[in-house]
Amino acid sequence: MASESKNKTREIQIKEKVYTTIPFGSQHVALPEPIKFIFDTENEIVKEIKFDIAYVHRGIEKALTTMFDFRKAPYVVGRVCGICSAAHTIPCAVVMERAIGIDREIPDRAKAIRMIALEINRLQSHFLINGHLAEVCGYENVFMHIWRDREMIMDLADMLFGNRVQYDVVCVGGVNRDIPKDKERVLLDKLNEIEKSVEFMEKIFTKDRTLVSRLKGLGVVSKEMALEYGIVGPMARASGVKTDCRVEDDWGLYKDLGFEMVTMEEGDSLARCLVRVRECYESIRIIREAIKSTEEGEISIKVTANPKYEAVCRNEAPRGELFYYVKGTGGIMPDRVRIRTPTLANIPILPEVMKDVSYNDIPPLLMSFDPCIACTGR
């Protein structure tokens, strides 16, 4: 009799609340990078999140001041992150130029080629993350489609810069190789095809009922919250914050080419995804304009001095604002290099948004944040 009543109370307790701790990572099939989450859940509702992002710390900032001279620095920081490699090499080169004091003399053609590299980089990154987002929502088919189309962009990068992932086209003082006329033509042709696949992507993410209802209203970040936490990039733009370092910093020709910012007001996962899709159109337009506005010609200037000033550069990586600081002393290696990556700015809001979300909504939510761990760990 006594044991029966005990059993009953246990049953009732189980019905009321079940606490489970779910570890996720550091090795998992859904994660290409080592990151570890621990979710404390109550009846499948996430109550507390702990995460660990420092598995991949390699010490690149230190190495830039002790192992590599400043001319090699852009190639080294390209290896901070393979998804946004061009986004890292450009501000590093620019910041070194500013520390030397030659950033006003960079030829326009070099600036245009840098912009093309950055935008191709952004295209492939946005394709990648939208494909992943579709996959974690259960649309493996869409994932395969998007990644097949992504190969066109990778081919373009291969043709223009000679490598699929690490472009290494940007150097201190300009760029390493020009884009000849015949390749320009191929590039413009291919862009039309890529535009079509962006249209396909937009159609799926706006028309497909299952995807839309899965992502709509998930993980809403209001404008006030976005400003308070200081989030950056497509995430901030999806919440209606007008911020884009492509117009805020002036290393490129973005202002001359009439850059238009993509913003949305909703701030949910769907909005973040759609901002990325619509940015693809803008990227394609910028590449076309950049090709048209400049002619083949001088692509780099001679660098004779060493960095001697303090300088900063802000660049818009696919994931948001990327900040470089350098302090030169006139020697061949700078005194201090500091990299602040976009994911670092976007992570503090993560536990806030994930709270009280059902556990099965975590993967799409996480993917819509687009975290990059290799950048953050360095």
Add this chain to the structure above:
Amino acid sequence: MSIFALSRVKSPWILHYDTGGCNGCDIEILAVLTPRYDVERFGMINRGNPKQADVFLVTGPVTKRCRERLINLYLQVPEPKVVVAVGSCACDGGVFRNMYNVENGVDKVIPVDVYVPGCAARPHQIIDGVVKALEILSKKTKENIELPEYIKERFPSLNDRRKVLEEMRKR
């Protein structure tokens, strides 16, 4: 060739772990699984489960924190297995060589069978490397297991090593 060995080569399952590289090679491994390169025609699937894997793809220069996890994963993969180091930085540290938090390559920690160079390694190269690895896998049996360096260090006496080997064969 026994039927197990034959089927292992016909349908090897992949385990992939990033030990601190730049993601470049990880993305290329993912690209290998997608329609353009379609590695599934060799019967390969990416399963995140070490207990079911035959081919262990490792990228990255092995940071100090990833070292223990890498060893742990390596020991969990059942024998016989092959390890493929993908990317220059997995082969010998690459651009990260001698930075203060890295171990200069996968082979400093676990035995490596195939090295795929390139920064980033191209998908064609990765496929080529994995197919080479399958040749090696077909020759491996549970009998000729090579013990990793750190196990030899930890167990200097031959008797202890024999026990470890037996333990590994049971998996």
